[in-house]
Amino acid sequence: MTPLLEIALLNIRPGQTEEFEAAFAQAQPLISGMKGYVRHELRRCLEDDHRYALLVWWETLEDHTVGFRGSAQYQEWRALLHHFYDPFPTVEHFVGVLP
Template sequence: MTAPVLEIALLQVRPGQTPAFEAAFAQAQSLIAGMPGYVRHDLQRCLEDDHRYALLVWWETLEAHTVGFRGSPQYQEWRALLHHFYDPFPTVEHFVDVTPGRLPPS
């Protein structure tokens, strides 16, 4: 098995909207978790700026995110629930683990 792809999105939430964002995310996370190729996710809030979050989503392949999820009706629901909270709109990047000496997942 190949290493999963890590999607990282740094989210800047509009001032005063963090409680509403976290509530909406609690609802939205089931949309992403049910997608083919989804592995797991974490949402982390920044200690230095409580309106900044890091969304980490692991996928089996890049296409599971970029084609599968983004091309799905679930993405449209995700977008409706969450995208209005962001200013500016987040940049999303994808990474693979290249840690020296780490064994690949079995």
């Protein structure tokens, strides 16, 4: 089965990108150890250096929405990262259509 892709566009409060990137480096092990996690990437926007795309591949939707979000690791993730976002990001999930 092809993994599904979670995409979150993250707008970081002005002046906090360095702190966000450091916190994200701390948070990575929290997500990468979860059941159903495949891989992730964090990319910074060239046109707006306060905007990032978080791409996470999961085996199933529930691995993200139930497993990760219902875990103690997610509470740590929230504490490390959520205060950087303005506004809070929309998270969407995508499946492959064409190879």
